[in-house]
């Protein structure tokens with residue numbers, strides 16, 4: 001446990017308020033060794049995560065649009081209260097298109113996540129418009145923190161402040177930057193069942209040793225382990241994703257044809273990205289009045305020589 005005053009002091013020194021491309025406030029988190037992360041108040045979206053050498057680890061489209069109704073294509077949009085188009089709200093929910101507030105003194109986290117980290121706490125409450133399409137009152141608290149070793153942590157707490165229970169789905173829709181999608185493999189999802197969005201959500205079982213990419217992929221892996229890895233052979237680096245409270249993993253690459261049809265993605269840019277999301281989709285989360293849910297994702301990048309044997313799966 002760190003001394004609270006020390007944590008506050010560290011944090012002030014390590015965070016900075018600037019504006020994003022669209023003139024909206026964003027918070028820059030910095031580590032003492034040079035890593036950084038940017039969090040826009042638009043969508044509570046992490047728009048950049050850089051390692052100690054200043055290399056960008058998240059993908060952002062060169063054609064990204066910074067206007068509703070779609071989130072900026074890249075970084076980590078937050079999908080809430082719905083993932084995909086199966087509910088009453090806009091695609092992937094409204095949270096990614098709202099202006100969030102900074103919250104100076106949020107209710108304490110059970111787990112002390114602030115010591116030695118730079119962090120920001122954001123808050124989203126529904127507007128009258130949101131209540132029209134999704135009539136449930138909630139408080140969504142998001143903490144984004146950057147540790148001294150460059151590890152990025154996101155903790156979402158969603159509280160029911162409604163008179164009645166409600167259910168939602170959720171995803172950290174994470175666009176990882178990769179050298180070439182053909183050189184990428186994902187480990188940790190072997191033998192799992194997945195729902196294939198390209199086949200009307202039909203359920204299949206993953207057969208291969210690891211996931212590689214040769215065409216469009218749009219899947220929700222069900223009940224995935226809490227650590228999975230994305231290996232980028234060309235860059236010789238591995239992203240390690242750890243998650244808690246988020247049973248599912250989405251894997252998405254639009255490939256050539258879909259990219260060409262998307263106005264906010266360059267025709268060839270699908271090669272430089274892969275989306276792998278910690279998510280709760282297959283079984284929506286239900287909260288009774290007064291209950292709170294927590295979903296946590298941690299992102300780390302390690303040299304690929306640190307192979308999956310070390311991850312314990």
Ligand SMILES: O=P(O)(O)OC[C@H]1O[C@H](O)[C@H](O)[C@@H](O)[C@@H]1O
Nearest residue numbers: 091092197218219250251252275
């Ligand atoms: O274009 P967006 O609304 O950001 O959605 C981008 C993608 O998100 C997820 O990965 C879905 O599974 C895909 O079906 C969708 O195309």
